[in-house]
Amino acid sequence: MSQEDFAYFTEENSAEVVISRIENAEDERMKQIMAVIIRHLHAAVKEIEPTHEEWFKAIRFLTATGHKCDDWRQEYILLSDVLGVSMLVDAINSRRPTGSTENTVLGPFHIQGAPEYEMGANICLDGKGEPMLVHGRITDVGGQPLPGAKLDVWQANDDGFYDVQQKSIQPDFNLRGVFRTGADGKYSFWAVRPKHYSIPTDGPVGAMMKKLGRHAYRPAHLHYIVSKPGYETLTTHVFDPHDPYIHSDAVFGVKESLIVEFHRIDDERTAAAAGIDNPFWNVEFDCVLAPAAT
Amino acid sequence: MSQEDFAYFTEENSAEVVISRIENAEDERMKQIMAVIIRHLHAAVKEIEPTHEEWFKAIRFLTATGHKCDDWRQEYILLSDVLGVSMLVDAINSRRPTGSTENTVLGPFHIQGAPEYEMGANICLDGKGEPMLVHGRITDVGGQPLPGAKLDVWQANDDGFYDVQQKSIQPDFNLRGVFRTGADGKYSFWAVRPKHYSIPTDGPVGAMMKKLGRHAYRPAHLHYIVSKPGYETLTTHVFDPHDPYIHSDAVFGVKESLIVEFHRIDDERTAAAAGIDNPFWNVEFDCVLAPAAT
Numbered sequence: 004m005s006q007e008d009f010a011y012f013t014e015e016n017s018a019e020v021v022i023s024r025i026e027n028a029e030d031e032r033m034k035q036i037m038a039v040i041i042r043h044l045h046a047a048v049k050e051i052e053p054t055h056e057e058w059f060k061a062i063r064f065l066t067a068t069g070h071k072c073d074d075w076r077q078e079y080i081l082l083s084d085v086l087g088v089s090m091l092v093d094a095i096n097s098r099r100p101t102g103s104t105e106n107t108v109l110g111p112f113h114i115q116g117a118p119e120y121e122m123g124a125n126i127c128l129d130g131k132g133e134p135m136l137v138h139g140r141i142t143d144v145g146g147q148p149l150p151g152a153k154l155d156v157w158q159a160n161d162d163g164f165y166d167v168q169q170k171s172i173q174p175d176f177n178l179r180g181v182f183r184t185g186a187d188g189k190y191s192f193w194a195v196r197p198k199h200y201s202i203p204t205d206g207p208v209g210a211m212m213k214k215l216g217r218h219a220y221r222p223a224h225l226h227y228i229v230s231k232p233g234y235e236t237l238t239t240h241v242f243d244p245h246d247p248y249i250h251s252d253a254v255f256g257v258k259e260s261l262i263v264e265f266h267r268i269d270d271e272r273t274a275a276a277a278g279i280d281n282p283f284w285n286v287e288f289d290c291v292l293a294p295a296a297t
Numbered sequence: 298m299s300q301e302d303f304a305y306f307t308e309e310n311s312a313e314v315v316i317s318r319i320e321n322a323e324d325e326r327m328k329q330i331m332a333v334i335i336r337h338l339h340a341a342v343k344e345i346e347p348t349h350e351e352w353f354k355a356i357r358f359l360t361a362t363g364h365k366c367d368d369w370r371q372e373y374i375l376l377s378d379v380l381g382v383s384m385l386v387d388a389i390n391s392r393r394p395t396g397s398t399e400n401t402v403l404g405p406f407h408i409q410g411a412p413e414y415e416m417g418a419n420i421c422l423d424g425k426g427e428p429m430l431v432h433g434r435i436t437d438v439g440g441q442p443l444p445g446a447k448l449d450v451w452q453a454n455d456d457g458f459y460d461v462q463q464k465s466i467q468p469d470f471n472l473r474g475v476f477r478t479g480a481d482g483k484y485s486f487w488a489v490r491p492k493h494y495s496i497p498t499d500g501p502v503g504a505m506m507k508k509l510g511r512h513a514y515r516p517a518h519l520h521y522i523v524s525k526p527g528y529e530t531l532t533t534h535v536f537d538p539h540d541p542y543i544h545s546d547a548v549f550g551v552k553e554s555l556i557v558e559f560h561r562i563d564d565e566r567t568a569a570a571a572g573i574d575n576p577f578w579n580v581e582f583d584c585v586l587a588p589a590a591t
């Protein structure tokens with residue numbers, strides 16, 4: 004910057020002055036990202052006109068959110084989730100051709116190494132909850148079945164917790180399983196009817212949600228990652244339309260196309276053949292994979 | 298929200314959907330602040346289009362910044378400082394009538410309880426650095442001297458550290474003093490010529506500054522808080538125009554009106570009378586207090 008262009012910081016030029024200092028950033032992407040952040044940060048402060056005390060409240064909130072994070076808890080991801088930022092980043096990175104199944108957030112509870120089962124297996128290892136048969140077909144956008152597609156599914160148990168949240172209570176890999184489609188592209192497994200559950204509320208994000216008059220519940224859902232070489236990996240959920248929180252997911256994960264009917268089935272014979280209790284639930288969910296971006 | 302108004306979250310409507318959830322916030326101010334934050338946060342994410350990895354880098358940075366904060370270090374205030382936010386908040390809260398002295402940031406090194414001295418005292422207790430006589434007049438916007446005004450002054454020592462940063466090295470209250478003006482509104486004291494110094498660079502904010510190609514120096518300055526009942530408290534600095542960082546203060550604290558000439562004086566007699574070494578520096582800085590907002 005030449006001496007002639009120089010301007011001291013004022014209330015009016017604040018963002019421009021700060022951005023002029025990052026001309027020598029180590030790469031163009033970093034410079035671009037920081038310029039956008041600085042511009043919106045200054046615009047927000049100018050709209051809000053915080054008092055010194057309000058500014059310090061924000062400092063304390065950000066500090067407390069950092070202090071809540073450890074190897075087992077990521078309060079900043081939770082903050083990103085409840086402000087819709089995680090879903091927005093997911094949406095931006097998951098633009099798909101019409102007809103392919105929509106993505107939603109991965110969430111913090113996926114783990115690698117779940118057991119691989121034969122189709123029709125029961126992934127519920129703790130015996131709790133109402134049995135649910137989940138089945139469908141994996142196809143390409145032209146409707147052709149995809150053999151050799153990998154399904155990685157997981158869900159919370161009937162008490163509303165994932166196995167990794169209750170290591171000493173639930174069996175390892177409870178309600179997790181990996182399946183591979185055959186020539187017909189079909190899949191099926193037994194799980195349990197999911198229930199809504201609360202995100203963690205004992206930290207600064209929970210306190211913020213309370214002040215904002217928001218509940219902390221996620222509507223009942225089942226997680227999927229569906230992948231096959233040559234296709235975009237699909238990370239998604241299936242949602243129950245009758246859940247009381249279906250219109251107010253605390254992390255904004257619901258998409259209309261991911262809501263499917265959960266049918267209650269009274270069929271002694273099928274239940275007995277599968278070794279589960281009657282009645283049970285039946286959910287059909289087909290996945291359409293988009294071709295991989297080239 | 299009525300059922301008819303309901304919309305699921307999409308990339309397009311993301312900010313509106315998140316803002317629609319805070320209708321029941323505990324107060325209007327909280328609701329207004331969060332709506333502005335959500336709107337700018339989503340707009341920034343849409344402009345940046347971060348990859349999942351870039352988003353996670355941001356999560357890690359925010360977490361590390363929180364983890365660096367403890368009772369002695371406030372890395373989030375430092376982040377606010379180097380992004381110009383602290384100065385912007387100060388500017389918004391310090392709009393003054395023309396002719397009154399401008400505010401700048403308080404900084405993290407002010408402490409209560411500095412010793413009160415008679416005019417002309419020397420606040421340098423460690424004997425380091427080049428002596429500097431600081432003097433001037435406190436007046437109202439009409440130019441009338443203000444008796445009974447309280448001056449609270451502090452600065453870093455000749456090694457570039459405040460006493461509170463070197464508790465076992467510097468004497469307590471080194472280079473701090475409180476003075477009260479008499480009928481003429483004048484003040485004077487001996488200090489040392491200030492030097493530029495670095496803000497802390499051993500945390501995530503320092504690492505960010507490096508990636509942004511920015512140095513971490515603040516130009517040489519002396520701090521003032523000037524107060525008198527019935528007038529707005531003035532929190533400000535005086536800056537040396539010849540400092541190499543006068544145009545690039547790491548925290549954007551410099552205002553043109555706060556730069557005054559530091560004169561080098563060769564005067565054996567004055568130096569001997571004051572009990573300081575010759576030559577010395579002479580700085581004159583008048584403060585004009587605005588009437589308190591009613």
